[in-house]
Amino acid sequence: MGQTQFGKGCHLHLIDGSAFIFRAYHALPPLTRKSDGLPIGAVSGFCNMLHRYVEGNTGPDAPTHVAVIFDHSGKSFRNDLYDLYKANRPPAPEDLRPQFPLTRDATRAFNIACKEIEGFEADDIIATLACQAREAGGRCTIISSDKDLMQLVGDGVEMLDAMKNKRIDRDGVHEKFGVGPERVVDVQALAGDSVDNVPGAPGIGIKTAALLINEFGSLEELLDRAEEIKQPKRRQTLIEKRDQIELSKQLVQLDCGMELDFTIDDLEVRDPEPDVLLEFLSQMEFRTLTKRLADQLGMEAPTIPEAAPQAAAGEVEAPEAPSFDQAEYTCVRDAATLQTWVDQIRERGWVAVDTETTGLDEMVVDLVGISLCVEAGKACYIPLTHKAGSDDLFGGEGLAEGQMPLDEALAILKPVLEDPAIIKIGQNMKYDAKIFIRYGVDVAPIDDTMLLSYALHGGLHGHGMDTLSERYLDHKPIPIKPLLGSGKSAITFDKVAIDDAVPYAAEDADITLRLWQLFKPQLHVQKVTTVYETLERPLVPVLAQMERHGIKVDRDVLSRMSNAFAQKMAGFEAELHEIAGTEFNVQSPAQVGQILFEDMGLEGGKKTKTGQWSTPADVLEDLATEHDFAARVLDYRQLQKLKSTYTDALQDHINPDTGRVHTSYVQTGANTGRMASSDPNLQNIPVRSEEGRRIREAFVPEEGNVLLSLDYSQIELRILAHMAGIDALKQAFAEGHDIHAMTASEMFDVPMSEMTPEIRRQAKAINFGVIYGISGFGLARNLRIPRKEAQNFIDRYFERFPGIRTYMDQTVEFAKEHGYVQTLFGRKIHTAEINAKGPRAGFAKRAAINAPIQGTAADVIRRAMVRMPDAIAHLPARMLLQVHDELLFEVPKDHVEETIATARKVMEGAADPAVHMDVKLVVDAGQGQNWAEAH
DNA sequence: AAATTCACG
DNA sequence: GACGTACGTGAATTTC
Structure with missing residues (x-):
C-alpha cells in the first residue's frame, strides 16, 4: 500500500462532500440518535452513500485514488473579490449544522482521505487535484453535478452525476453550456449565477452568452471588440x-x-480498518449498518447500548430488532407445526401475512404459498402448490414433496385470518386479500404498511417494500429476479425450489412486520391517524370489491372499431407517403420532423434535448391549417392512439371467465391522494374527441341493467373557493351561476347578458390555471395568446380576487416552513423540493399550490367511496369504477332513480361531518346503455 | 431503459 | 429582462 506513484493507468475519484451531505439531509426524515436525540439523519444517509459507493467500486473502472473534498466553513478568497459572493445562500438548517463535523469523521472512519482548506472552496481543491491528475497522465472522475466544475472536464477528466448515474464528458458540457469546457467560465462570466450571486451581464443568459463566445472566440476578444455587436442593448451592456x-x-x-499540503499519492485507495469503522458506526448508533458491515468484514458487531425511548416528535429510528437471519426462517410442512404458529398468532393478536402466487393478476393467478411473521426475525413459509422439479422428463406437473394439502392449511388458517380480534398485517394487502377471497377466506381486519407509509411519508418517496425496507430498516430485501429469471426463460413462483423460496418469502413477512412496528406508532406522532383510519385503511376492501367485480366490455364493438381504424390509417399512411414522396415510418416523430422541418423546410420546429425533431400535437396543429401533411399526421396519430391503447389493448384485458375488465387501483399511486388505475388504466378512456368517445360505447351493463355515472361538478374550484375564502366565488356557487361566465364577467367587465363563448373560454382557462399554480407562460401557451396578454389576464384576476393570491402565497410559505402541505382532511403531502433552487423551485411551488386542492377533492371522493357500500347495501347496485371526480355504477333498470338519489346523497355529503364546506358540493348524474350515454 | 407522445381528471 | 413552466396520472411506441 501507498507505493504507487500516480500516473498513467491511475484513476482518481474526487467526491464533492457537500453535495453528498445535502442530498443525504434532504433524502431522509429527521432521524435522531436514540440515546441523546442528536440529529443524525444526514450522517446516516452520508454513511449509507459512502458504503454504497465503496461497494460499487469494482471492475476496471475502479479508482486507484480517492478523496472526499469539503467546503471549509467561513469565507473564501472570493469574498475578498466581491463581498456579496454567495450572499443569497440561506444558512444551513439548524439540525444539519451539528452534523457537518460528523460527516468528516465518517469519511475518515471509512478510511477515505478527507480534505478541506481554509479560505478555499471545495471546488478549488477539486480543480487543483484534477489538473494534477491530468498532468500526470492519469484519469480523474469528479463525483458531483455542480455545473461550476464543468470547466475542468476534458483530457481524462470527467464528471459523474451520482444521482442520475450519468457521466459528463466534453459533449455533456457542450450540451449544457453550448461551448467546450475551456470556454465554460467565459459563458458563466456573462450569464452570471443567481444561486451564487455572481452578477454577470444583465440580460444575458447562457444561450446568448454561448452565442457571443462562439462568435468572438473568447470573452477577452468579445469585450475588446464589443463595439462590433449589432444589437444596441447588448453592445451597451457589454461596454458599460x-x-x-x-x-x-x-x-x-x-x-x-x-x-496543497498533500499530494495525490496520499490519496491512494485504502481498505477500512474494521475496528475503527465499526466503532464510529456504533457510536452513531446505526444499528443495522453496523451489523451489516460487521458481517461483511467478518467481525463481531459491537453492542450498542439500549437507551430509554425518547418520545421526540418525528423521531424514526430502526427498532431494536435482531438483524435479518435466514437461518431463523422455518418451513412449515405439516398441520402440527402450522398449529404452533396459529397459537402464537392468537397469543399476540396480530400477524404479518404475505402470499406467493404464480403471477401478478389477482383475478387469475394461483396461490403457491403463504408466509407468516409474528415477531421480528421470526417468520415461516408454508409451501402449498410448488411443482416437483422438472429434472425428470415426465415431471413438471406433479406437486413437490413435503407440502401440506392446500385445503388443510387454509382450514387451519381461515379462523385466524377472519378473526375480528386479530390484525392481519400486509404490504399492499389488497393483493393478498383478493387472492384469499378466491379461496373462500375473507381476510379482516387488515393493516397495510404501504398505506401507513403513504399516510406518513406521502410525497417523500415511493411506498414499495424494497424502498421502505432499505430506507427504514436499512436492509435490502432478497431480490426475486434470481429466483424467477427474466425474459423468455422466466419461471413462475410455483416452479421455484421450496428451499430457495423459504428465505425469500419468509423475509417479506419479516420485513412487513418490522415496518408495521416502526410505522404504526408514528401515525399518532405525525398526527395522521385519522387520515389512515378514514381515508386509507377502510378503502382497501371497497377497492378490492370494485376490482373483482369489473365492468363488462363488448369485445365485438371494440373489434369492429379496430378494423375501421386500421382501414382509415392505411389510407392516411398512403397519403402521407405520397405527399412526402418517400416511404417513412409515420409513427416516428424523428422521421415526421425531418420531413416537415428539413425536406419541406418549414419554420417553427423545435428539437428535443436528444437532438431529434419534436413534433407534438400543438406544433402540428399550427402547421395543419397550411399543410395537409401535418393534418394527416395528426389524423393518423389519433387513430393509432385509439387503436393501440384502447380498441386493441382493451380486448386483451377482458377476463375470459367473467367477460369483464378488471382494473387495478393503486391507492398510493399519486402524491396528492388521488389514485391511479392500471392494467388496464380505466381512468383515461377517451371522451374529449367525438371519435374517441365512441370507445365508451363498448363499456356496457349486464342485460336488464343500466350504467350510472355520478360526477362532482367543478369540485376543485369549489374547494378553492372554500379554502381561499373567496366570497365572490362562494356566492356564485351558492346561486348556481355559470362560474366561468361569472369569472369572465368580473374580469372583462362584460355583463352576463353579453357573454360570448370566446370570453368565457378564456376565463375557464384562467380558472383552471389558478388551480395548477398559474404562470403567464403556461396560460399563454394554453390560450395561444401573447405572453404579455396572458400576464395581464392573470394580474387582473388577482386584482379581482385578491384572496387567491394570498392563499397561494400562504400555501407556499407553509410548505417552505414545514416541508409539506395539507388537505382539508389532514392529509400531508410532502414537498421535498420546495426549497430547491432553479427551475425545480417553480415546479415545486406550483405542485404545492395544487396539492391541497387536488388532494382535498381526492379525499372527498374517497370518503364517499368508503361509505358507499353500506349506503347502497339495500339496493342491487354495484359501484364499478372511480375516475377522480366520477363514480360509475351498474344497477337493474327498476332501481335507477333510487340508486342515483342514494349515491348522490353520499357524494354530496362526503365532507361532513369532518369538514363543513362553505360551498356545497354538487353531483351531476347520467345514465345509459353504455358509458358514453351515461357520462 | 429512456424519451416522446397522448389519453384522462 | 433572463430562466423554463401549467397540476396529477398510465401506456404504447420508437430510439438508444
Whole structure:
C-alpha cells in the first residue's frame, strides 16, 4: 500500500462532500440518535452513500485514488473579490449544522482521505487535484453535478452525476453550456449565477452568452471588440458592465494552482480498518449498518447500548430488532407445526401475512404459498402448490414433496385470518386479500404498511417494500429476479425450489412486520391517524370489491372499431407517403420532423434535448391549417392512439371467465391522494374527441341493467373557493351561476347578458390555471395568446380576487416552513423540493399550490367511496369504477332513480361531518346503455 | 431503459 | 429582462 506513484493507468475519484451531505439531509426524515436525540439523519444517509459507493467500486473502472473534498466553513478568497459572493445562500438548517463535523469523521472512519482548506472552496481543491491528475497522465472522475466544475472536464477528466448515474464528458458540457469546457467560465462570466450571486451581464443568459463566445472566440476578444455587436442593448451592456463581467469571471474561475499540503499519492485507495469503522458506526448508533458491515468484514458487531425511548416528535429510528437471519426462517410442512404458529398468532393478536402466487393478476393467478411473521426475525413459509422439479422428463406437473394439502392449511388458517380480534398485517394487502377471497377466506381486519407509509411519508418517496425496507430498516430485501429469471426463460413462483423460496418469502413477512412496528406508532406522532383510519385503511376492501367485480366490455364493438381504424390509417399512411414522396415510418416523430422541418423546410420546429425533431400535437396543429401533411399526421396519430391503447389493448384485458375488465387501483399511486388505475388504466378512456368517445360505447351493463355515472361538478374550484375564502366565488356557487361566465364577467367587465363563448373560454382557462399554480407562460401557451396578454389576464384576476393570491402565497410559505402541505382532511403531502433552487423551485411551488386542492377533492371522493357500500347495501347496485371526480355504477333498470338519489346523497355529503364546506358540493348524474350515454 | 407522445381528471 | 413552466396520472411506441 501507498507505493504507487500516480500516473498513467491511475484513476482518481474526487467526491464533492457537500453535495453528498445535502442530498443525504434532504433524502431522509429527521432521524435522531436514540440515546441523546442528536440529529443524525444526514450522517446516516452520508454513511449509507459512502458504503454504497465503496461497494460499487469494482471492475476496471475502479479508482486507484480517492478523496472526499469539503467546503471549509467561513469565507473564501472570493469574498475578498466581491463581498456579496454567495450572499443569497440561506444558512444551513439548524439540525444539519451539528452534523457537518460528523460527516468528516465518517469519511475518515471509512478510511477515505478527507480534505478541506481554509479560505478555499471545495471546488478549488477539486480543480487543483484534477489538473494534477491530468498532468500526470492519469484519469480523474469528479463525483458531483455542480455545473461550476464543468470547466475542468476534458483530457481524462470527467464528471459523474451520482444521482442520475450519468457521466459528463466534453459533449455533456457542450450540451449544457453550448461551448467546450475551456470556454465554460467565459459563458458563466456573462450569464452570471443567481444561486451564487455572481452578477454577470444583465440580460444575458447562457444561450446568448454561448452565442457571443462562439462568435468572438473568447470573452477577452468579445469585450475588446464589443463595439462590433449589432444589437444596441447588448453592445451597451457589454461596454458599460465590463468591470462587472471581468469580476464575474474571476469568481467562477476555479483555482488550479493551489498550494496543497498533500499530494495525490496520499490519496491512494485504502481498505477500512474494521475496528475503527465499526466503532464510529456504533457510536452513531446505526444499528443495522453496523451489523451489516460487521458481517461483511467478518467481525463481531459491537453492542450498542439500549437507551430509554425518547418520545421526540418525528423521531424514526430502526427498532431494536435482531438483524435479518435466514437461518431463523422455518418451513412449515405439516398441520402440527402450522398449529404452533396459529397459537402464537392468537397469543399476540396480530400477524404479518404475505402470499406467493404464480403471477401478478389477482383475478387469475394461483396461490403457491403463504408466509407468516409474528415477531421480528421470526417468520415461516408454508409451501402449498410448488411443482416437483422438472429434472425428470415426465415431471413438471406433479406437486413437490413435503407440502401440506392446500385445503388443510387454509382450514387451519381461515379462523385466524377472519378473526375480528386479530390484525392481519400486509404490504399492499389488497393483493393478498383478493387472492384469499378466491379461496373462500375473507381476510379482516387488515393493516397495510404501504398505506401507513403513504399516510406518513406521502410525497417523500415511493411506498414499495424494497424502498421502505432499505430506507427504514436499512436492509435490502432478497431480490426475486434470481429466483424467477427474466425474459423468455422466466419461471413462475410455483416452479421455484421450496428451499430457495423459504428465505425469500419468509423475509417479506419479516420485513412487513418490522415496518408495521416502526410505522404504526408514528401515525399518532405525525398526527395522521385519522387520515389512515378514514381515508386509507377502510378503502382497501371497497377497492378490492370494485376490482373483482369489473365492468363488462363488448369485445365485438371494440373489434369492429379496430378494423375501421386500421382501414382509415392505411389510407392516411398512403397519403402521407405520397405527399412526402418517400416511404417513412409515420409513427416516428424523428422521421415526421425531418420531413416537415428539413425536406419541406418549414419554420417553427423545435428539437428535443436528444437532438431529434419534436413534433407534438400543438406544433402540428399550427402547421395543419397550411399543410395537409401535418393534418394527416395528426389524423393518423389519433387513430393509432385509439387503436393501440384502447380498441386493441382493451380486448386483451377482458377476463375470459367473467367477460369483464378488471382494473387495478393503486391507492398510493399519486402524491396528492388521488389514485391511479392500471392494467388496464380505466381512468383515461377517451371522451374529449367525438371519435374517441365512441370507445365508451363498448363499456356496457349486464342485460336488464343500466350504467350510472355520478360526477362532482367543478369540485376543485369549489374547494378553492372554500379554502381561499373567496366570497365572490362562494356566492356564485351558492346561486348556481355559470362560474366561468361569472369569472369572465368580473374580469372583462362584460355583463352576463353579453357573454360570448370566446370570453368565457378564456376565463375557464384562467380558472383552471389558478388551480395548477398559474404562470403567464403556461396560460399563454394554453390560450395561444401573447405572453404579455396572458400576464395581464392573470394580474387582473388577482386584482379581482385578491384572496387567491394570498392563499397561494400562504400555501407556499407553509410548505417552505414545514416541508409539506395539507388537505382539508389532514392529509400531508410532502414537498421535498420546495426549497430547491432553479427551475425545480417553480415546479415545486406550483405542485404545492395544487396539492391541497387536488388532494382535498381526492379525499372527498374517497370518503364517499368508503361509505358507499353500506349506503347502497339495500339496493342491487354495484359501484364499478372511480375516475377522480366520477363514480360509475351498474344497477337493474327498476332501481335507477333510487340508486342515483342514494349515491348522490353520499357524494354530496362526503365532507361532513369532518369538514363543513362553505360551498356545497354538487353531483351531476347520467345514465345509459353504455358509458358514453351515461357520462 | 429512456424519451416522446397522448389519453384522462 | 433572463430562466423554463401549467397540476396529477398510465401506456404504447420508437430510439438508444
